[in-house]
Amino acid sequence: MANQVEGFDFEQRHGKERVRVARVWKNKDGRHFIVEWSVSISLLSDCVASYVRDDNSDIVATDTMKNTVYAKAKECSELLSVEDFSVELAKHFTSFYKQVTTAIVKIVEKPWERVSVDGQPHEHGFKLGSEKHTAEAIVKKSGALQLTSGIEGLSLLKTTQSGFEGFIRDKYTVLPETRERMVATEVTALWRYSYESVHSIPQKPLYFSEKYLNVKKVLVDTFFGPPKVGVYSPSVQSTLYQMAKATLGRFPDISSIQLKMPNLHFLPVNLSSKDNQIVKFADDVYLPTDEPHGSIQATLSRFWSKM
């Protein structure tokens, strides 16, 4: 929210971060479903008087925002996607309060997964998986929407079919060229959907949950290649690009994707004492590291679309 205040430009927003909520649904056959969300809300609203004139009469209390998360979670009578919940919440803030012009709702979902016991899906037992599903809805009073989904913490590694050659060599370069190395990363992905209004998003239940799983599969499958032979990666940059391109190629309603792929180095181990070599590296013993790490990121968008 930008204003002119006492001869200055002034921008402000306020909200509540990391409101944690879990919601359970139970179907008629006794099967339970659970989601656990950490919800962050930020409102652009006309409440400049609270900053400059000690007048709070236009403030939506952040405590009220927190309560709204629980009230809306209660109102949801059926399991829904984290995207749909973020849109519902954001719609509430922009339509209910005349002061609020834009609501930004970001949610991180904990990866609770149904367990199987003796090969059978358990009715009410869950274990924590690894990577997280995220969603961000930015909703304006007009109903204009920006919807972004993402994955955080998707750890991937392959033990071969990776190399790095032909890079700049100068007086500080020591890294040998190689066509045989390990490659490991922790993917953070953010993709923007092309729906531009709260009225134009697909109504199919769990549409975005399914999409999330499909995007994740395309990213993972592209990273690894076919199970027997894999696919050669000449650089993290090249693999990242292939992953982004495959996503836009496969999903027409995704307009752009940002990928962050740190290069988590596994260093060759060579150990020698004065008179013998204890360990000679033969693509077998590595020192895993997490810092320093390479940082490689890019955004791929269709023409005319923004991230």
Ligand SMILES: O=c1[nH]c(=O)c2[nH]c(=O)[nH]c2[nH]1
């Ligand atoms: O895939 C890679 N990309 C780089 O930019 C880079 N830089 C580096 O030292 N190793 C690698 N590997």
